[in-house]
Amino acid sequence: MALQFFNTLTRRKEDFVPLDPEGKKVGLYTCGPTVYNYAHIGNLRAFTFEDLLRRYLEYKGFQVKHVMNITDVEDKIIRTVRESGKSLREVTDFYTQEFFRDLDTLNIQRPHVVPRATETIADMIKLIETLVASKHAYVAEDRCVYFSIKSFKDYGKLAHLDLENLQSGARVAQDEYDKEHAADFALWKAWDEDDGTVKWPSPWGDGRPGWHIECSVMSMKHLGETFDIHCGGEDLIFPHHEDEIAQSEAATGKPFVRYWLHNAHLLVDGKKMSKSLGNFYTLRDLLAKGWTGREVRYALISAHYREQLNFTFDGLQAARSALQRIDEFLLKLQELAGAATHGVPKAVVSEFEAALDDDLNISGALGVLFEFVRVGNKGTFSPAGAADVLAMWKKLDMVLGFGMPTKSEVPxxxxxxxxxxxxxxxxxxxxxxxxxxxxxxxxxxxxxxxxxxxxxxxxx
RNA sequence: GGCGGGUUAGCCAAGUGGUAAGGCGGGAGUCUGCAAAACUCCUAACGUCGGUUCGAUUCCGACACCCGCCUCCA
The missing domain is CATH 1.10.10 (Arc Repressor Mutant, subunit A)
Known part of the structure; x- marks a missing residue:
């Protein structure tokens, strides 16, 4: 079976065929963090999903160019800057570093290119100028530049919304009366006092870029005007990704992204994670409680990415036990020298791949492996057979990223x-x-x- | 109100038009001086009501409950 992904754009599973005529190169853009605080495990679920996606693409032989932005200018960051008395760069550097430390703890591969929003502002201004010139954007009374959603006929195609419905339900901020349409969104935000020293010059006066424009510019800059895959949490479908499509396609006249993949959120103890409920966790919280990065990785990755994941400590315990089962099996193989040859059943690899080919069905793939562990535990392996199995497992672990167990050094x-x-x-x-x-x-x-x-x- | 997702054993979680993977937990056994660990075996499930069908958990339609987005958000 061919590799298939569920494309949010069409709401169905589609065969994955990269843009590259040779079918080799894949452009992957994943929405990165806004660096004003530590990442929480909900954020990290998105990054583990994207890691699984990238690893599987690479396993399948694609040459992936993975780009992830760092949003280092935004309202919450500016507030943190104001409250802490630190510079923008001090704040964002710190949390960027901590973010990458979390990725390392979870054995998430780093993107190949990690552009920062503040280093891409010149390109953003260029794109906004294009949009203003082509009347897709306008400068309002408040000196902000807005994208006119009426100027883009496909607006709403990703989220499956139409403009009338947008107006009826959405709460509209009071200070946005300068806009022609309630859902018009800012490309460039004019400086005001609350922004302090955070500002950049532009043809429309000092200010800073809107959020959506960042991702359009950074993704197209590194992956081209049309690229293969764009990922993010499902909450980003609207308005963030919808707006990215609008401004990008309005500017280039070309399709922006071919496959949109969105992960569902996680709940903690069945409820939305929030600080007031006391069920809000960062990775360091979990590490402090004695859990390891790979246990958290397992817990986050082992449910299908489009299903809501209920994160619990029972679930973490289950992850720990499951990993121990795998480790014991592999350690046994590493030590073993049995009589009969067992060999590696080819079916294991092909069934593993068949599951993941089906929109990254990780549960099915893990099921195949555990089935193999059970059968393997009953049989005996020759040294060569054990080596074969270990080699196979090592290859599959390129995708899983759980790592191979090693015997602890005994002092x-x-x-x-x-x-x-x-x-x-x-x-x-x-x-x-x-x-x-x-x-x-x-x-x-x-x-x-x-x-x-x-x-x-x-x-x- | 609009859009979308879900409801499978004690818990987590795949999947299928012909009574359903896997993990965790629980029970029994093997091993052990006793344990622990490990392994083996066993355990138990398709929200409700209709419809289509020879047959539905799977398709269709209601209903109930849960959740997400529509506003910064993974």
Whole structure:
């Protein structure tokens, strides 16, 4: 079966065929963070989904050029700047760095190009000038430049909205009476006092770019006027991505993006994450509670990206146990030298791929792997067979990013106690052996007595 | 009000017009001095009411409940 993605634009699954005539290169743009605070696990779900997408594309042999923006000028950032007394750059540099640290913790691959909004302002002004010249945009009384949605006949094609419905339901900010249409959106925001020192010169006076224009400009700059895939959370469908389409296509006259992929949000304990409910978590919160990056990665990645994910600590515990099951299997293979050859069933790889080909059905793919683990645990492997399986798993892990387990290094002191305990057991001095076990536990080590002798493992 | 998604065992979560993967949990067993870990086996499910059909959890239509977007938001 061909690789298929659910395209928000058409609301159906479509075969994925890249723009590249040779079918090799893929342009991927993922909406990046607004760097005014630490990322929360809801944000990180989007980035783990996008990581799975990119890894699978690469696994399938595509050459992916992955671009992700950093939004480093925006209302909330300006507020943080004002309140902290720091410079814009100090604030955004700090949270950008922390953001990438989170990505590393979750083993998310870094994008190839990470443009910052504030470094792309000249290009944004150029695009806005084009839109003003072609009457798709106008300068209002308030000195802001707005995009005129009436000038773009396809407006609403992504979100499946029409203009009348937009007006009836939407709350319209009171200070937006300068606009010709309530849903017209700012391309350029005129400076006001609250902005402090945050401003750039433009043909329309000092100010700063609107949010939507950033993504249009940064994506087209690095991927071309039409590119393959654009991702983001489902909340971005409207207005953000709708507006990107409008301004980009109005400016270039070409289709902007071919496949739009959006991930559903996550809930925590069945409720929308919010600070007031006390169910708001950043990655560092979870790390502080003793969870690891890969456990969080597993929990975030193991449900289909278009389904709402209910994040719970029970779920994290399930992720931990599931990973332990995988680790035990792989560690066993690493140590094993059995009699019969088992070999790698070809079906595993093809079924794994078939699941992911179907709009990244990760649950199905993991199901295939666990099925294999169960069958594999029953069989025995020759050294060559075990090596084959490990090689296969390593390849599949390019997609999953869980990493291969390694035996924990046992310090000499610990190893000595383990041996002492084993000697005591041999001598049937169980009182002594249990004492040593307690002693090891205090040092953070647990001993498993396997048929092949004791094995020390670090706790946690 | 408009647009969209969901409802599968105790929990999480795939999928299918012919009674349904997987993970976690639970139970039993193997192993062990006892444990622990591991492994094996077992366990249990398609919101309600209609319709189409030889047959529906799967298609269609209602209903109920949940959730998202429509406003900064992954």
């Amino acid at each position: 000499a002191g610990v190893q000595q106690l383990v041996e002492e305990r084993q000697a005591a057991r041999k001598a049937k001095n169980f009182k002594r052996s249990d004492e040593i076990r307690d002693q090891l536990a205090k040092q953070g080590w647990v001993v498993d007595d396997t048929p092949k002798g004791p094995r020390a493992k670090r706790i946690g």
